[in-house]
Amino acid sequence: MNHELLLSLRNLSCGYQEQHVVQGLNLHLNAGDIGCLLGPSGCGKTTTLRAIAGFEPVLEGEIQLADQIISRAGFTLAPEKRRIGMVFQDYALFPHLTVAENVAFGIRKQPNCDKQVGELLELVKLHQLAQRYPHELSGGQQQRVSLARALAPEPRLLLLDEPFSNLDGELRRRLSHEVRDILKARGTSAILVTHDQEEAFAVSDHVGVFNAGRLEQWDTPFNLYHEPLTPFVASFVGQGYFIRGQLVSADAVQTELGVIRGNRAYTLPQGCAVDVLLRPDDIVPAPESELKARIIGKTFLGAATLYRLQLPTGSQLEAIFPSHADHLPGQDVGIRVAADHLVVFPAPGSVAAHFSPSESGVRRFSSAV
Numbered sequence: 001m002n003h004e005l006l007l008s009l010r011n012l013s014c015g016y017q018e019q020h021v022v023q024g025l026n027l028h029l030n031a032g033d034i035g036c037l038l039g040p041s042g043c044g045k046t047t048t049l050r051a052i053a054g055f056e057p058v059l060e061g062e063i064q065l066a067d068q069i070i071s072r073a074g075f076t077l078a079p080e081k082r083r084i085g086m087v088f089q090d091y092a093l094f095p096h097l098t099v100a101e102n103v104a105f106g107i108r109k110q111p112n113c114d115k116q117v118g119e120l121l122e123l124v125k126l127h128q129l130a131q132r133y134p135h136e137l138s139g140g141q142q143q144r145v146s147l148a149r150a151l152a153p154e155p156r157l158l159l160l161d162e163p164f165s166n167l168d169g170e171l172r173r174r175l176s177h178e179v180r181d182i183l184k185a186r187g188t189s190a191i192l193v194t195h196d197q198e199e200a201f202a203v204s205d206h207v208g209v210f211n212a213g214r215l216e217q218w219d220t221p222f223n224l225y226h227e228p229l230t231p232f233v234a235s236f237v238g239q240g241y242f243i244r245g246q247l248v249s250a251d252a253v254q255t256e257l258g259v260i261r262g263n264r265a266y267t268l269p270q271g272c273a274v275d276v277l278l279r280p281d282d283i284v285p286a287p288e289s290e291l292k293a294r295i296i297g298k299t300f301l302g303a304a305t306l307y308r309l310q311l312p313t314g315s316q317l318e319a320i321f322p323s324h325a326d327h328l329p330g331q332d333v334g335i336r337v338a339a340d341h342l343v344v345f346p347a348p349g350s351v352a353a354h355f356s357p358s359e360s361g362v363r364r365f366s367s368a369v
């Protein structure tokens, strides 16, 4: 595995006409890794991608690719000199060129062009359609051509801007796994932009969660889900509910579900009010448990059922139970909390609410990095 640093964004601000859309962005990607910019619409993902590609200037900070500064305030290395490839949402293929000619476009002057095109078409499983034109292909096939065309000049970094968003559910899922396999097989480093969390997790090694122009966390999918650093990341990634509790020791919180203990320790003052994150998979059925919750809604998911539960105090939670036991709305069920990862944030208005995540002194015991 290659752990060399490839891309660094340092204290980056970028935007339009002096309007800073993205601010104070720090992000590092190792060679061979796939990173993803994830966040709600309008938070600045595409603006960041365009700054990396060299289409937008940098207002503050700098972008370094390998050992070269490619953007800083007042300097933008031209996009064609960056050796960065792009794959766009709308494929952007040349309509008058065949599949093979599209793939060959960026390397047509190279002596081994035909051989490389053949190999790339094998890689994206389109060798039998080499002589077709883009309008004779499905959306998924067109996006594969676009990927092969972007890979042909062997870019140092590939940028993919919402590459699957024109495709429908199942194809989208399949192609996103395929693209990861293709990039990994070639050792190509990439940054993907999406607002689809499932896609981000399927494709990427590291995901950055944006909120209103700021990167709230750059981490592995595992850590984003189990160890979110901010309430925004906790609620944007995966489903989750917060319930109010009181910190009774560094790693335990008293709540209406009893004492919840986890494998993280907090240095917040003991006794302070906190909000505890509970995900649907943290609540498991326990018929013998004294802790009961009322089912107020359910969604059948196939192998599992998602139940909306109400506790005696009125607080609501969600829980995923295996679907072979079918419960009805209105029924009371026994539950148990099975959360290893205790994620708490100081409750708004509490004494400790002014503590920043770093001051809260979270210590991680997770083995995932």
Ligand SMILES: Nc1ncnc2c1ncn2[C@@H]1O[C@H](COP(=O)(O)OP(=O)(O)OP(=O)(O)O)[C@@H](O)[C@H]1O
Pocket: 016, 021, 039, 040, 041, 042, 043, 044, 045, 046, 047, 048, 195
């Ligand atoms: N060419 C432009 N000129 C001025 N403002 C722009 C321009 N392009 C985008 N913006 C603004 O910059 C902000 C961030 O836009 P950006 O496209 O980076 O968001 P995004 O996170 O990629 O959103 P989406 O998921 O909807 O594509 C938005 O408020 C948008 O209106």
